[in-house]
Amino acid sequence: QVHLVQSGSELKKPGASVKVSCMASGYSFSNYYINWVRQAPGQGLEWMGWINTKTGEPTYGQGFTGRFVFSLDTSVGTAYLQINGLKADDTAVYYCARLWNWYFDLWGRGTLVTVSA
């Protein structure tokens, strides 16, 4: 079975960094871009960007440049989202999602990142 397995919830202080992982299983990791989607509490889905799993080249959506970093470890079929300089309004569930033909056909379960002093 195909899955995207995400790391567990994180509680961080403002100004800290967090790194969320998304491990692919059951399919060839490099054949599909991995995207990141944010969902703030009680809010809708917001596309953050993607990473090309063949080249490692990231593309960041509007509002997600600077503090957000997408990376890969292809040896273990895993994509990462790092957020630096965390702020309270970064509190959200972060999903990784597999991109296929301009839609997201497979989603991870999400990782809750809570930023609180």
Next chain:
Amino acid sequence: SYVVTQPPSVSVAPGKTASITCGGDNIVTKSVHWYQQRTGQAPVLIISYESDRPSGIPERFSGSSSGDTATLTITRVEVGDEADYYCQVWDPSSDHAYVFGPGTKVTVL
């Protein structure tokens, strides 16, 4: 950037039909995809390219698109269909290439 609108909520009785709209400028020219998100769960693709259902999605879910409106239709609504529904389009002309609608909460009365 491309803007997509959805009604915040739709209420429907069990066994009836629910229609959820997704509005955007000439949306018929764009590929529209639909996701279901039950409370506390990750989104699940239920319709791709306006009307294609992935394996395992009931035939009760269907989609269409015309002019400035795409529509997700759920027939013979069940209690388990209560969820948030999001449309999504791809807009390569802007930095915000993948655009989600604000979501519609479907409540089964």
